[in-house]
Amino acid sequence: MSEDLERTFVMVKPDGVQRGLIGDIVSRFEDRGLKLVGAKFMQIDRKLAEEHYGEHEGKPFFEGLVEFITSGPVFAMVWEGQDAVRQVRSMMGETDPAESAPGTIRGDFGLDLGRNVIHGSDHEDEGSNEREIELFFDEDELVEWERIDETWLYE
Template sequence: MSERERTFVMVKPDGVKRGLIGEIVSRFEERGLKLVAGKFIEIPRDLAEEHYGEHEDKPFFEGLVDFITSGPVFAMVWEGGDATRQVRHMVGETDPAESPAGTIRGDLGLDLGRNVIHASDHEDPGSNEREIELFFDEAELIDYERPDEALLYE
């Protein structure tokens, strides 16, 4: 059986304003991942700065923070076998122009700075847990079983 884990995903303000939340949620559900938390929020500047803290010394940091606080986002936690890597594969490259068709950014993203979605980095161990803790309290994470889980995992 694949080890199940939880990972953080966020539909960014451009994705929310374009009405893409349902499309994005459907893609993860169809893949077999399980939504265990979700909320529609406006991110306060201090949380945005903490979330993007690893980019603090980069020239694009202020732009990232300004954009992610420019409108509502839909923050989510997804669970499944190797979820962080699975989600990143589905999301595609940071630059939509480099993302293959079939990925979320390849199909829905238009611009590097407006790439519709954020997902925890599978190459940065612990980023999924850190980001989940930034946006969700433990009580907001719902544990339940999907009826098709026996079909999805050995």
């Protein structure tokens, strides 16, 4: 991976999977010019869910988060590109879909704070991106490859 590229973790949550939104969401990131380097359709178990939401442990909503994310399959992904974390966060919209602009994933597909379709690593939480990628993917599950249009995407 080039020095100026970064990777970010993204997950279509159970509500997004149930609503058939995986393809729409993947297309948006591909259309933006981001490169998919890892993906898996999976059922999260309680242990992984508790690790994933560990920073919220002890908060009143923690159990609800764990129950929801383990309620059905998810689609976990790693995307690569320049400033990928910020780009993905911008494309996702605000955590609360009611505050998300039309054109963002949550603004277009989200209906409820607790059912907001997608999760993406946060830039402000130092290290969360790497931690989440390592929680969901082994290094050998991430593929190094070159898009044929990369020279047209980046200077």
